[in-house]
Amino acid sequence: xxxxxxxxxxxxxxxxxxxxxxxxxxxxxxxxxxxxxxxxxxxxxxxxxxxxxxxxxxxxxxxxxxxxxxxxxxxxxxxxxxxxxxxxxxxxxxxxxxxxxxxxxxxxxxxxxxxxxxxxxxxxxxxxxxxxxxxxxxxxxxxxxxxxxxxxxxxxxxxxxxxxxxxxxxxxxxxxxxxxxxxxxxxxxxxxxxxxx
Numbered sequence: 001x002x003x004x005x006x007x008x009x010x011x012x013x014x015x016x017x018x019x020x021x022x023x024x025x026x027x028x029x030x031x032x033x034x035x036x037x038x039x040x041x042x043x044x045x046x047x048x049x050x051x052x053x054x055x056x057x058x059x060x061x062x063x064x065x066x067x068x069x070x071x072x073x074x075x076x077x078x079x080x081x082x083x084x085x086x087x088x089x090x091x092x093x094x095x096x097x098x099x100x101x102x103x104x105x106x107x108x109x110x111x112x113x114x115x116x117x118x119x120x121x122x123x124x125x126x127x128x129x130x131x132x133x134x135x136x137x138x139x140x141x142x143x144x145x146x147x148x149x150x151x152x153x154x155x156x157x158x159x160x161x162x163x164x165x166x167x168x169x170x171x172x173x174x175x176x177x178x179x180x181x182x183x184x185x186x187x188x189x190x191x192x193x194x195x196x197x
Contacts, residue, residue: 033059035068040117046110046127047073050082053108053162055155056178062149065120065174071111072155078134078185085109085129094119095171101164101181102128105135108162120174126165136163136183145180148173154180161185 037043039061047053055072076082084104091100094116102108110127146152148170156162164181 033068033070035059035070037069037113039064039066039068040115042112042114043069044110044112045069045071047071050076051109052076052129053111056111056145056152056180057154058146058152058178060149060151060175066115066122067152067176069113073109074156076107076131076161076185078131078187080134081132082109082129083132085127087112088126088128090123090125092123092167094121094123095169097169098124098165098167098176100124100126100166102126104130106130106163107136107183107185108164121169121176124165124167131185133187134185135188136161137186139163139181139183141166142180142182144177146177148175148177152178154178156180156182159184 036045051073053071054074057070057072058067060067084106087110088100092098106128108126109129112125112127113122115122142154145154160182161184162180163183165178166181167176167178169176
């Protein structure tokens, strides 16, 4: 009997070592990743001209109670002039939801965030541009891309454009979840059948 007990102990120990190795490896993927932002610091990201914000990757850090962020951009891909680019004011207060959509059929090209250590949250501003002669349509909200304290890894599908973001902060978690308002772009034709723009 003692031999069987010893084998069981060895198997349980082996499983615990495998689980610990897996957890350490997962942590290294987040910690070892190159992020565009620093914890507890403001960030300001804008896509290059004729590009739009197409992806957001973010990981929670339990020590600072903030998130790392990285962003990606895609070329707009329509033969149009991107113009009338403006930054929004802050769209949320600390600990409050973010509910933002670019005005005037604009698409999102930039994001700014500032962190407050006493609130353990961020306020956000967004940069939007209009695409001359095009309007957004068929807009939908994605499901939330993360749970509290989990990795967010969202990339927009081809043919879609980011028009807005919603985010909910939970004080008990000191973290945010995110979802995205995405749209198609279509050329806009006036009453005389002329493409406007």
